[in-house]
Amino acid sequence: MKSFLQEVSVGLSKKNKKLSSKWFYDFHGSILFEKITKLREYYPTRTERKILKNNKIEIAKKIGKNAVLIEPGAGDIKKISIFMSTLDEPKKYIPLDISKDYITKVSKGFKKKFPKVTVIPKGYDFSRDNKLPFKINSSENVTIFFPGSTIGNFEKKDAIKFLRMLKSKFKAKKIIVGADLVKDIPTLISAYDDKKGITAKFNKNILQRINTELGGNINLNSYKHLVIYNKSKKRIEMRLKSTKNNNIKINGSKYLIKKNEEIHTENSHKYSIKSFKKLANEAGWNIGKTWVDEKKLFSVHFLDLA
Numbered sequence: 001m002k003s004f005l006q007e008v009s010v011g012l013s014k015k016n017k018k019l020s021s022k023w024f025y026d027f028h029g030s031i032l033f034e035k036i037t038k039l040r041e042y043y044p045t046r047t048e049r050k051i052l053k054n055n056k057i058e059i060a061k062k063i064g065k066n067a068v069l070i071e072p073g074a075g076d077i078k079k080i081s082i083f084m085s086t087l088d089e090p091k092k093y094i095p096l097d098i099s100k101d102y103i104t105k106v107s108k109g110f111k112k113k114f115p116k117v118t119v120i121p122k123g124y125d126f127s128r129d130n131k132l133p134f135k136i137n138s139s140e141n142v143t144i145f146f147p148g149s150t151i152g153n154f155e156k157k158d159a160i161k162f163l164r165m166l167k168s169k170f171k172a173k174k175i176i177v178g179a180d181l182v183k184d185i186p187t188l189i190s191a192y193d194d195k196k197g198i199t200a201k202f203n204k205n206i207l208q209r210i211n212t213e214l215g216g217n218i219n220l221n222s223y224k225h226l227v228i229y230n231k232s233k234k235r236i237e238m239r240l241k242s243t244k245n246n247n248i249k250i251n252g253s254k255y256l257i258k259k260n261e262e263i264h265t266e267n268s269h270k271y272s273i274k275s276f277k278k279l280a281n282e283a284g285w286n287i288g289k290t291w292v293d294e295k296k297l298f299s300v301h302f303l304d305l306a
């Protein structure tokens with residue numbers, strides 16, 4: 001947990017305080033995210049699932065025979081099941097997630113459902129320059145499945161780096177990636193600020209983890225879940241706003257979070273078909289096909305190396 005402590009210490013010492021959204025996800029955070037995906041306001045999950053379901057035959061054709069499917073940030077792994085049985089003799093499925101206990105647990109169900117596919121779940125942080133926790137043979141049909149609009153969590157320059165890294169390090173030949181589309185602001189805001197307050201709990205899970213894992217003394221009630229749409233960057237930003245001067249202590253170090261000061265915890269970039277194509281092209285990928293739903297809420301792209 002050294003890296004968590006280091007990142008928290010750097011992030012809370014900045015003038016504009018910032019923590020990475022990857023720290024939302026311990027086992028409890030993953031369960032909260034699963035709850036978010038079922039909320040009425042959270043359109044991305046059900047829309048992307050519908051796109052995958054409606055186009056599974058074409059997706060399977062694009063992926064081809066004997067696929068080795070790698071899913072970074074796999075979460076509840078429900079989306080891969082939508083088209084797994086339409087694939088032509090898939091060889092392996094490698095779900096990776098920073099939330100190690102969670103990915104290990106959910107993968108057990110997959111093994112029962114698809115006994116012919118070798119499943120290799122691994123705890124892995126894709127934002128670090130870590131060695132891959134599995135072997136890749138570059139002659140294999142390596143396809144990356146990256147749904148859930150997780151690509152939107154990256155700053156644009158980091159999204160390009162990530163897509164390049166999938167080619168160089170993961171030896172990917174194809175990518176299926178889900179990107180949320182630009183749309184009206186109220187729909188976007190309510191997707192990240194639901195009435196039941198689940199997303200607020202999810203946002204505050206970072207503070208909870210600081211308390212339980214790093215011995216922090218943060219009073220969660222003195223922070224408010226805040227969601228804004230940054231028009232110039234076309235992204236949703238989640239923040240935690242301090243409602244009073246908060247002197248906090250984490251692992252012996254002191255920090256002052258002033259009244260009304262905000263800790264930036266997540267970005268979720270929204271793309272147009274055109275802006276996503278530009279991003280993919282800059283990373284050296286060709287867009288072979290794009291699928292969208294009838295309301296144009298969400299997009300799924302097939303990328304290959306033309």
Ligand SMILES: C[S@@+](CC[C@H](N)C(=O)[O-])C[C@H]1O[C@@H](n2cnc3c(N)ncnc32)[C@H](O)[C@@H]1O
Pocket residue numbers: 021022025030033037045072073074075076077079096097098099124125126127128146147148149150
């Ligand atoms: C927006 S959720 C999407 C989950 C799932 N792919 C879906 O489509 O529903 C992001 C997922 O990525 C994982 N994640 C976030 N940052 C990560 C990182 N740096 N390395 C590995 N996994 C990460 C989270 O634990 C979470 O499961």
